[in-house]
Amino acid sequence: MANNAFGIDLGTNNIKIYSRSDDHVIVEKNMIAIENKKVLFAYGNSAFEMYEKAPGNIHISYPLSNGVIADIKNMETLVRYFVTDLQKGVNKPADFYIAVPTDVTEVEKRAFYDLIKDANVKAKKIMVVEKAVADGLGLDIDVKNSQGVLVVNVGFETTEISILSLGGIVLSRLIKTGGLKFDEAIRAAVRKEFSLIIGGRTSENVKISLRELEEEGKGAIVYGRDIVTGLPIEREIPTKLVDECLEEHFNSIIDNVKVILERTPPELAADIYRHGIYLTGGASQISHLAERLAAGTGLKVNISENPVTSVVMGLAKIIKDDNYKSVAYAIEGMSR
């Protein structure tokens, strides 16, 4: 039974779970589809498949909002189903390591612990790990012995900017920008420039294919509804328009990184200068962000090889290697 342990990174867009018994990570959409307000219809990637296409009696939602749990019941249901699926239908007693953002209230942090406790997953032990610490480990940084490590995780609704030193967090800031804001900016620009309404999934696809399109010198072909005629049409969107509309969001990330750097103690700043910035999170892959961040801060930017899973891979390291266990902590005694 000692082998039964899970590492969970609850992202607003994706839930990532590491299972010790098969040494494997799953990534599923953090989404739930409820029929007629009470019946579970679909969850995870299957719920996402129906998003923006389902009839009115099927409500599809994200139980997390801005990195914190907004809908506890549905989040518990999702965790229970995923963990039970990973154990082929029968839950056995297990240890749980859950990543939490740093720059949130104690109540919001505790909600992650309570979620596992109340999800009916036979939790023996529940340990909490600051997300940026797990990120550092997932990025193969020796976080316990390193001083001055700057991690920027660009997720779906949030970007977490943290300075780590000797296994702990020195400074952390959670800002409300990420992949969703990029998608919304693309939608708004296409609407303004071409009087064309496109869906959220279309704008996400444009964002994800941007780098490739730029390399090929092509525009993005999209399908949407013409505002004037009301009819569906196809249109080619120049990548320059997409680049321009993302600028403001890139600047917001760069400005916030600079604010953190300004507050960093000088000795740590020297280490950060040497190591550079570690950039991770799914949306960090967007074309031009890494180079803009480097130009805006004057620092080298190290790009993650596994941006979506860096946090959960850090949790996996903690579960597998006793050397790292000290970065995880229990939360039982915390006041509500």
Ligand SMILES: Nc1ncnc2c1ncn2[C@@H]1O[C@H](COP(=O)(O)OP(=O)(O)OP(=O)(O)O)[C@@H](O)[C@H]1O
């Ligand atoms: N190749 C890519 N290029 C640009 N963006 C991408 C790419 N692949 C995924 N994304 C974006 O990454 C985001 C999801 O990233 P991630 O899984 O790190 O977020 P999350 O952890 O669920 O969110 P949060 O950190 O806000 O809670 C989505 O907005 C998705 O569109």
